[in-house]
Amino acid sequence: MAEKRVDEPTGTDFVGHEWDGIEELDTPLPRWWLIIFYACIIWAAAYTVAYPAWPLINSATQGVLGYSSRAELAEDMAAVEAERAPLREAIANIAIEDLPADEQLMQTAVQGGRSAFVVHCVQCHGSGAAGSAGYPNLNDDDWLWGGDIAAIEYTLAHGIRNPDHDETRVSQMPAFGADGILNSRQIADVVSHVRTLNGAEEASAASARGAELYTANCAVCHGENGGGDRTQGAPNLRDTIWLYGGDRAAITDTVTNSRFGVMPRWGHRLDPVTIRMLAAYVWSLGGGEAPPVAVENEVAAEAPSDEPG
Amino acid sequence: MNLADSVTPEGPPKQDLYEKRKGVYPKAVNGNFRRLKWAIMIVTLGIYYVTPWIRWDRGPYAPDQAVLVDLAGRRFYMFGIEIWPHEFYYVAGLLIMAGIGLFLVTSSVGRAWCGYACPQTVWTDLFQHVERWVDGDRNAQIRLAKSPWTPKKAAKRGMKWTIWLLIAVATGGAWIFYFADAPTLFVSLFTGEAPFVAYGTIGVLTFTTFALGGFMREQVCIYMCPWPRIQTAMMDEKSLTVTYKEWRGEPRSHGVKRAQENPGAFGDCIDCNQCVAVCPTGIDIREGPQIGCITCALCIDACDKVMDQIDRPRGLIDYATLESSELEASGAAVPSLKRTIFRPRTLIYFALWSGIGLAMLFAVGTRDRLTINAIQDRNPTYVQLTGGQVRNSFDIKIRNMENRPRTMTLEMQGLEGGVMWAGSGSREQALRAFEITVPADQLLNTRVFVAAPYEGEAREDFAFIVTAPGSEEDEVAIESARFSRPGAEE
Numbered sequence: 190m191a192e193k194r195v196d197e198p199t200g201t202d203f204v205g206h207e208w209d210g211i212e213e214l215d216t217p218l219p220r221w222w223l224i225i226f227y228a229c230i231i232w233a234a235a236y237t238v239a240y241p242a243w244p245l246i247n248s249a250t251q252g253v254l255g256y257s258s259r260a261e262l263a264e265d266m267a268a269v270e271a272e273r274a275p276l277r278e279a280i281a282n283i284a285i286e287d288l289p290a291d292e293q294l295m296q297t298a299v300q301g302g303r304s305a306f307v308v309h310c311v312q313c314h315g316s317g318a319a320g321s322a323g324y325p326n327l328n329d330d331d332w333l334w335g336g337d338i339a340a341i342e343y344t345l346a347h348g349i350r351n352p353d354h355d356e357t358r359v360s361q362m363p364a365f366g367a368d369g370i371l372n373s374r375q376i377a378d379v380v381s382h383v384r385t386l387n388g389a390e391e392a393s394a395a396s397a398r399g400a401e402l403y404t405a406n407c408a409v410c411h412g413e414n415g416g417g418d419r420t421q422g423a424p425n426l427r428d429t430i431w432l433y434g435g436d437r438a439a440i441t442d443t444v445t446n447s448r449f450g451v452m453p454r455w456g457h458r459l460d461p462v463t464i465r466m467l468a469a470y471v472w473s474l475g476g477g478e479a480p481p482v483a484v485e486n487e488v489a490a491e492a493p494s495d496e497p498g
Numbered sequence: 499m500n501l502a503d504s505v506t507p508e509g510p511p512k513q514d515l516y517e518k519r520k521g522v523y524p525k526a527v528n529g530n531f532r533r534l535k536w537a538i539m540i541v542t543l544g545i546y547y548v549t550p551w552i553r554w555d556r557g558p559y560a561p562d563q564a565v566l567v568d569l570a571g572r573r574f575y576m577f578g579i580e581i582w583p584h585e586f587y588y589v590a591g592l593l594i595m596a597g598i599g600l601f602l603v604t605s606s607v608g609r610a611w612c613g614y615a616c617p618q619t620v621w622t623d624l625f626q627h628v629e630r631w632v633d634g635d636r637n638a639q640i641r642l643a644k645s646p647w648t649p650k651k652a653a654k655r656g657m658k659w660t661i662w663l664l665i666a667v668a669t670g671g672a673w674i675f676y677f678a679d680a681p682t683l684f685v686s687l688f689t690g691e692a693p694f695v696a697y698g699t700i701g702v703l704t705f706t707t708f709a710l711g712g713f714m715r716e717q718v719c720i721y722m723c724p725w726p727r728i729q730t731a732m733m734d735e736k737s738l739t740v741t742y743k744e745w746r747g748e749p750r751s752h753g754v755k756r757a758q759e760n761p762g763a764f765g766d767c768i769d770c771n772q773c774v775a776v777c778p779t780g781i782d783i784r785e786g787p788q789i790g791c792i793t794c795a796l797c798i799d800a801c802d803k804v805m806d807q808i809d810r811p812r813g814l815i816d817y818a819t820l821e822s823s824e825l826e827a828s829g830a831a832v833p834s835l836k837r838t839i840f841r842p843r844t845l846i847y848f849a850l851w852s853g854i855g856l857a858m859l860f861a862v863g864t865r866d867r868l869t870i871n872a873i874q875d876r877n878p879t880y881v882q883l884t885g886g887q888v889r890n891s892f893d894i895k896i897r898n899m900e901n902r903p904r905t906m907t908l909e910m911q912g913l914e915g916g917v918m919w920a921g922s923g924s925r926e927q928a929l930r931a932f933e934i935t936v937p938a939d940q941l942l943n944t945r946v947f948v949a950a951p952y953e954g955e956a957r958e959d960f961a962f963i964v965t966a967p968g969s970e971e972d973e974v975a976i977e978s979a980r981f982s983r984p985g986a987e988e
Contacts, residue, residue, distance in 0.1 A: 292922065317877030328881040329889075330925070428884040429952075475881065475891060475947050479924065 277462045285339050286480040288469055295469060302470025305463050309455065318474055322433055323450055330476040331430040333422045334358050337478045340419075342468035346461075348454030349422070357454060360422040365406065366445030373445075375402055380440045383407075386415040386427045389435060521643055522716060522780035524626060525636035525772075529799025538614045539623060547668075550675035554578075559938035560901040567677050573939070579862055580939075582899060591858045595851055602847035604732045606839045607817075608739040612726065612792035618718050619792060621669070621711040622778065625662055632658040636775055662712045663704070670703030716779035720790050730789065734820075736838055740793045741818040742773070742784040745827040754808050766810045773797035773815055783815060867899040868906075870964045870975040872946075879982040882952075888983045889949045891921070896944075896964055896975075898936035904966045905935045912960035913950050913981050921945030936966075948981060956985040 194203045202215040218226075237243060240252040251257075276297050280288070289295050307316065313324045320326040330336065334344050344358060351357035365371040371379065375398075382399030384390040404413070410423040417425035424432065433439050433448055455464055471477075554564035554577055561568065566575040574581040574589070581588055603610050612619060632654055633639045645651055674696045675683060686692040710718055719726060733739065747767030751757040757764045767784070774782050776797055781790040783797050801815040822832045875891040883889055898904050909931030910918055917928035921944060928949065936942040950958075958981045966973045 295922075315877075317875075319878035319881075326878070326881065328878060328891075329883055331884045425884060428882075429886060430882055430884065473921065475889060475921075477924075 280465055281462050285342055285465060285468070286337070288465070289338060289472065289477070295473075298466045298469035299473045301463070302466035302468070302473075305459070305467050306470055309459070310467070313452075318471065323448075325432055326430070327471050328474045328476060329430060330478070331425060331428055332419065332476065332478070333417075333424055333432075335419045335478075335481075336472075336476055337480045338468055338472045339480060341471050341477075342465060344452070345464045345467055345471075346454060346456035348456075349452040350449060351451065351454045354454055358422060360410075361449070362410070362423075362443075362447045364445065364447040367447070370406065371402065371444070375399075376441060376444050379403055379407070379444055380437055383415070383426055383440055384435075384437070387429055387435075389429075519717060520780060521640070522778065523636045523639040523643070524778045524780075524796070525775040525800075526630055527776040527796050527799045527803075529796075529802060531795035531799050535614060535623065535794065535796075539620050542615060542617075542620055543624075547672050550672065550680040556580075557901050559903070561679060563679055565676060566679075569677060580899070580901070582897075585865070588858060588862065591854060595854050595858075598847055598851045598854070600729075601732060602844060602851055604729045605734065605737055605847060606844045608733055608737045609726070609729050609791070609793040612719065612729070613794035616725075616792075618710060618723070619778075619794065621665075621707060622715050624665060625711040625715075626778065628661045628665070629658060632661070659712070662708055666704040666707035666711070667700065669707040670700035673703055674699050716790065716792075719779060719792055726789050726792075734843070736819050736821055736841060736843075738817045738819055738838065739787055740783060740791060740795055740798060740815065741787070741823055742815050743813070743818070743823070743826070744784065744786075747784070747814050766805065766808075766814050768804070768808060770804055772800040772804055776800040866973070866975065867968070868904075868964065868966050868973040868975045869897040869899075870908075870962060870977045871895040871897075872962050872977045872979045874979060874982070879986055880984065882984070883949065886952050887949045888952055888981075889947055890981050892946045892948065892962075892979060894944050894946050894962065894977075896934070896936050896942045898938065898940060898942070898966070900969075901939050903935060903938045905933055906964050906966040907931055908934050908946075908962060908964050910948070910960060911963050911976075913948070913958055914954075916948055916950035916960065916981065918946050918948040921947060925949070934964075950981055950983075952983065954981075954983060956983050957981070958983070 195201070196203060196212075196214055199214065199216075204213040204215045206213040237250070238252065239254045240256050241249050242252065243250040276294070279294055280298055283291065283294065288298060306314075306318070310318070314320050314327055315324070318327040325331075325333065332340070334340060334349070347354060347356045347358060349358045350360075363370060365379075366373065366376055378395045378399035379402050380399070381390060381393060381395040382397075382403050385392050385396045390396065403411075403415075410421060411417055411426055412423070415426035417423045417427075429435065431439065432450070433443055455467070459467075549565050550563065552564035553562050554575075555562055556575070560580070561575060563575065564577050566573075568575065572583045579588075600611060629639065633642050642651060642654065671687070678696070683692060683696065687696065714722075744765075747765040749764055750767040750769040751764035752769045754768055757768065773784065774780075774797075776799070777783070778794060778796065779790045779792060781788060783791060795817070798813075798815050798817070802812040805812050805814055818826070819838055822838065826832050871894070873893045873895075875893065879890065881889045881891075894908070896906065896908070898906075910916055917930060918932075919925055919928040920932065920934070923932075925947070928947075934942070934944065946962075959978060960981055961976050961978045964975050964977075966975075
């Protein structure tokens with residue numbers, strides 16, 4: 190600055206900057222401000238020594254305290270796991286059939302199952318477990334392979350039509366049209382008969398012809414009256430619930446080409462407790478069944494599906 | 499053009515931006531208003547300290563503390579009234595009543611809140627009594643303040659601050675008892691088992707009480723508190739305020755002798771300065787109504803005493819309204835106190851205040867202690883069953899606001915052919931109604947499945963009804979719901 194001028198009222202020097210007649214004064218910073226400023230600088234320097242800070246070529250300085258946010262997360266996760274351990278152990282040790290009766294444990298299992306479901310299952314079964322064409326609705330009481338909690342757990346662990354796995358649930362409906370077992374007229378007759386089973390169509394000459402073909406070709410799996418067979422995953426044909434659709438076109442397609450829905454087995458991906466939790470959640474959705482009574486005969490197995498649709 | 503050019507060397511002297519606080523050493527005084535202040539201090543501090551210790555039997559399922567703000571349990575208990583978080587509007591109503599109550603008080607008797615009941619005034623008053631007890635009265639205090647630091651001064655300061663600190667700790671210590679069971683918390687405070695927030699709250703309130711009551715004092719009223727400004731705007735020409743009757747006092751006679759020697763030449767004020775000496779905010783009331791005056795009326799007591807001594811009528815400084823002051827100064831008749839206080843404005847405030855109070859009492863007396871809420875599951879809205887029926891599921895919340903567990907009946911109304919069962923039960927138990935036990939003072943959240951025949955409207959209205967045994971007759975709550983069938987989403 191060429192000349193040093195002083196602002197009379199305050200006794201402070203001018204800096205020399207002027208905007209529209211307003212000039213800047215060289216007011217000293219308050220001492221408390223400076224102290225805090227220096228303290229911040231010292232703090233920052235100490236921080237970069239204590240904590241990971243300076244970037245290097247492949248990593249960064251690690252800091253003398255050995256802190257890492259990843260380790261902190263792992264610690265937190267371990268703490269949560271430790272907190273849950275007793276409950277998980279209890280779920281692992283209880284007989285799966287007894288789980289629904291244990292109210293508190295069941296609630297824990299259902300909540301844990303809900304969390305696992307939205308990660309692993311919603312892709313096919315939907316967020317509300319309502320499924321879609323080809324992917325079963327888990328809310329209803331129509332089960333292909335059994336709806337008691339043990340059967341659900343088995344399905345979850347071993348999957349359905351899983352290749353390279355001996356214990357998987359497996360069955361195969363013949364492709365009656367594609368393999369030349371029935372011609373298209375015969376298939377149309379069978380479809381007519383099947384649709385009378387749940388009342389979707391009135392009995393007709395076609396359905397009468399179809400009934401004979403049904404007895405010869407289909408009854409061995411689906412049952413004489415169309416009630417299905419859960420031991421081999423043969424669907425109940427008497428209800429209004431259709432996995433691939435219940436109109437003529439969809440059923441014709443199924444009879445002609447068959448279907449081959451696959452569910453992955455989760456036994457080698459998820460731990461047994463998570464699978465139990467998933468089973469509890471699916472069981473709790475409303476269609477869960479009581480465990481089958483010890484002595485079971487075929488009549489009893491078919492009985493529930495005799496109700497007309 | 500810049501600032502330097504416009505300032506001449508012989509400009510005004512350099513001024514500080516802030517003025518240092520002038521010490522206020524109010525003198526002790528006796529009189530009617532001083533006695534009133536004592537009484538109000540005892541009552542307000544008594545309420546503050548005693549309330550959390552009052553017990554109130556609510557049975558085995560609720561705390562037995564008469565006034566309790568249970569933040570963790572989200573309940574507010576006040577004698578026979580229990581408030582849930584969703585009933586917080588009652589607290590809002592109380593705040594509105596407090597607001598209108600202050601309007602009512604201010605428009606009729608001016609800043610009476612400031613002068614008598616405000617915690618800042620009450621605690622400052624208490625601290626000043628301690629100060630007088632340790633240091634002596636006004637003159638001794640001034641001497642002590644000016645004296646250098648001697649061991650005697652240090653001892654006195656130490657003693658005064660210690661007593662202040664004890665009062666401050668007791669202030670913060672009493673506050674926390676409103677938020678937890680007082681006897682339990684009291685014991686755990688000394689065993690070191692009380693939660694950190696209890697010690698923290700005591701610490702913060704100790705600091706604020708000590709600083710505001712001991713050192714900030716009238717500066718809180720003059721610089722920090724918004725209420726004097728609001729009150730000033732709320733007062734009108736018919737509001738009572740502490741008034742120096744200058745038409746009677748002026749010109750001042752600086753001593754009784756001069757007035758006696760020149761009868762008629764002087765007013766009643768002998769300029770003894772007692773009104774200034776006793777003022778806790780350090781103002782001179784003779785300068786007229788001002789923001790610094792909290793209308794504690796101690797100057798009235800001081801002046802009345804002097805008037806008695808010089809054999810003049812009391813009331814040179816007195817409660818008066820602006821209107822009555824003008825009338826009195828011009829020699830006209832002054833309206834009675836009754837007419838000053840009971841006028842449309844105050845009556846309207848009172849009607850509003852008591853109206854809200856009565857409405858809230860009525861609402862509290864007749865409110866439901868049982869509510870039900872049903873939310874239909876929308877993902878999926880309905881499920882078809884193998885038997886052909888359609889099933890919906892509902893999340894039902896039943897709120898039992900009584901302090902005892904109650905076994906209630908949940909039933910369906912409408913939806914012909916429909917049955918329901920609890921999510922924890924099974925369809926074999928499906929019925930039109932079932933019993934459900936809701937714990938004392940709790941919200942029960944349960945899933946209920948409802949199944950109905952396939953045939954029917956796509957959306958069919960029905961209702962859930964919950965019936966619970968009440969104190970005299972059964973309480974009933976109804977929640978309408980909607981049953982969805984295939985096609986409902988179209």
